[in-house]
Amino acid sequence: MIHRIIPTADLVLIHPPSIFDFADRKAFLGPISNVVPSAPIFEMYPIGFSSISEHLSQNGMNVRIVNLAYLMLTRPKMDVRQFLGRIRARAFGISLHWLPHAHGAMELSRMLKEVHPDVPVIFGGYSSTYFHREIISYPYVDFVLRGDSTERAALMLMETVKTGGDFARVPNLTWKDNRRIVVNDLMVVEARLNDFTNSYRTMFRKALKYCALSAMTPIHDWWRYPITMIVTCRGCKKNCSFCGESNFAMKRFLGRREVAFRDPELVAKDITDLSRFTTAPISVVGDLRHASDAYARTVIDRLADARVKNHLVLELFDTAPREYFQRLGRLEHVNFEISPGTHDDDIRKRSGRMYSTHEMEENIAWALENGVEKFDVFFMIGIPGQDESSVMETVDYAGRLMKRFGKRVMPFISPLAPFLDPGSLSFEHPERYGYRLLFRTFRRHLEALEKPSWKYMLNYETKHLTRDDIVRVTYDAGSRLNDLKRETGHIDETTHETVSRRIEENRALLREVDLLVDREGNPKAGAGGKLKKLMKTDVSLTEGIICDNEEIKWPVFTSGFRFIRIGAAVIGDVVRWMAGRR
Numbered sequence: 001m002i003h004r005i006i007p008t009a010d011l012v013l014i015h016p017p018s019i020f021d022f023a024d025r026k027a028f029l030g031p032i033s034n035v036v037p038s039a040p041i042f043e044m045y046p047i048g049f050s051s052i053s054e055h056l057s058q059n060g061m062n063v064r065i066v067n068l069a070y071l072m073l074t075r076p077k078m079d080v081r082q083f084l085g086r087i088r089a090r091a092f093g094i095s096l097h098w099l100p101h102a103h104g105a106m107e108l109s110r111m112l113k114e115v116h117p118d119v120p121v122i123f124g125g126y127s128s129t130y131f132h133r134e135i136i137s138y139p140y141v142d143f144v145l146r147g148d149s150t151e152r153a154a155l156m157l158m159e160t161v162k163t164g165g166d167f168a169r170v171p172n173l174t175w176k177d178n179r180r181i182v183v184n185d186l187m188v189v190e191a192r193l194n195d196f197t198n199s200y201r202t203m204f205r206k207a208l209k210y211c212a213l214s215a216m217t218p219i220h221d222w223w224r225y226p227i228t229m230i231v232t233c234r235g236c237k238k239n240c241s242f243c244g245e246s247n248f249a250m251k252r253f254l255g256r257r258e259v260a261f262r263d264p265e266l267v268a269k270d271i272t273d274l275s276r277f278t279t280a281p282i283s284v285v286g287d288l289r290h291a292s293d294a295y296a297r298t299v300i301d302r303l304a305d306a307r308v309k310n311h312l313v314l315e316l317f318d319t320a321p322r323e324y325f326q327r328l329g330r331l332e333h334v335n336f337e338i339s340p341g342t343h344d345d346d347i348r349k350r351s352g353r354m355y356s357t358h359e360m361e362e363n364i365a366w367a368l369e370n371g372v373e374k375f376d377v378f379f380m381i382g383i384p385g386q387d388e389s390s391v392m393e394t395v396d397y398a399g400r401l402m403k404r405f406g407k408r409v410m411p412f413i414s415p416l417a418p419f420l421d422p423g424s425l426s427f428e429h430p431e432r433y434g435y436r437l438l439f440r441t442f443r444r445h446l447e448a449l450e451k452p453s454w455k456y457m458l459n460y461e462t463k464h465l466t467r468d469d470i471v472r473v474t475y476d477a478g479s480r481l482n483d484l485k486r487e488t489g490h491i492d493e494t495t496h497e498t499v500s501r502r503i504e505e506n507r508a509l510l511r512e513v514d515l516l517v518d519r520e521g522n523p524k525a526g527a528g529g530k531l532k533k534l535m536k537t538d539v540s541l542t543e544g545i546i547c548d549n550e551e552i553k554w555p556v557f558t559s560g561f562r563f564i565r566i567g568a569a570v571i572g573d574v575v576r577w578m579a580g581r582r
Helices: 048-058 068-074 080-085 099-115 126-130 132-136 151-163 200-209 247-253 264-275 293-306 322-328 345-350 357-369 388-408 442-448 467-487 493-516 528-534 563-581
Strands: 009-015 063-067 089-095 121-124 143-145 173-177 180-183 228-231 282-285 312-316 334-341 374-381 409-415 435-437 460-462
Touching: 009 048, 009 068, 009 151, 048 063, 048 089, 048 151, 063 068, 068 080, 080 099, 089 099, 089 151, 099 121, 099 126, 099 442, 121 126, 121 151, 126 132, 126 143, 132 143, 132 173, 132 180, 132 442, 143 151, 228 264, 264 282, 264 293, 293 322, 322 357, 334 345, 334 357, 357 374, 357 388, 374 388, 374 467, 388 409, 388 467, 409 467, 467 493, 493 528
Parallel strands: 009 063, 009 089, 089 121, 121 143, 228 282, 282 312, 312 334, 334 374, 374 409
Antiparallel strands: 143 173, 173 180, 435 460
């Protein structure tokens, strides 16, 4: 079914796996994706695909989204080259948003050029922007669209591709004029997001148009757990030192001087409209108070009036006043996420998060008082100032949180992996923030993703933790937190035993890898065959290691989808389109 001829599109946006040949060359990726919905190959495509597709489609372009990572994960025997060869397009767009996709993105680009030598390949995303000069130097990359607002620039580029116009007129574009690299001005940086949205209705329609529902599936278990996202902003006012999307990174590398917000009335409408098609949780990307208290009040009041019943997942970038949680009590199902990183106030503030542990605990108490159903607290390993004892003290603190607040508060701890974000304050000034960078260039990050385990992929050490320390304390912390969750009743005995087994299996595999490679992760003399045999070990690419996948999820009512409403909406759109054509 997947290999039939696919209708021609102007632009096909393709999302690669983090490691292109992951099925044949199984690197032990460890817990690098345990606290996000996707698997370690990061098969969840960037939400920017939706808004680019929406904008170009509204302006007469045929755009298709292909989640190649999902297809390769769920169909391990598919012939990728043959599948790509059957796609007909004027141009291909490849997501290189976060750096862990570097290997998959470049290998996908290479293969596309082999099967479609005359079709241009376009890169985009944060990492593409940061490394645009290096990336454009590869012979199988034709264009890089820079910035976090590429909808208008992408339309101008596609119009130029179709008409054969002058690429020098396309803003935000890095390209090659013969062999000369040309960097056009970074001009398109949207001040507001009112003209752009990630319309799931449009995605359903495109899936039917291209007979490719599976190719547009966002994550590996989406049909069982169809969580969706609504974006409130682009950019950030905060300066967390290790974040590549910080205010510093946005200003210096992506041309964004101010945070761009979507009007609160439109955010509420986006959520309300989406709730008509799904009963699953809706994750609201961006703290509602990021713009202002008035902004948050407007969104909350509109949703309360609309009586949205889905579980809403809200973020806290900073602690909030009691009145905020009282107003949220008007909503039926609310959940929260906060990422303090550590229990230690001094270490947290040095990393750019200025609230105290006491203030966070106040917020948790107020939230639970006003009906919040689940409050996730994310801690991290690899923050400057942490040593092994500090990490384990954080785990013990997580245990105290669970004992005080009960099962509605769920803590997690995970490593800052595999990379310290390029563009972050810590990446640009590592010594100042307590890091030692092991490599900086795009090529070195690309090579790191070919190493046999996640330890050798890490691009940093801290003043207190080497790569060996980070790996060891990650599994120690995961094991201890797993025990505490069992003791407090947050997980059952079966889940505890499963996570314990996975942790010990991972420890053992990494010890075997370490015996066969040198300090940089390269096979020792004569160890290549043994390493290759070890890499054939059957390791799941979809199961959590230091916590169970189910721990990070929120309730889904009934099937998750309202298929009758989806079908009616799509048919209505088609009828209106046909009437307009006539």
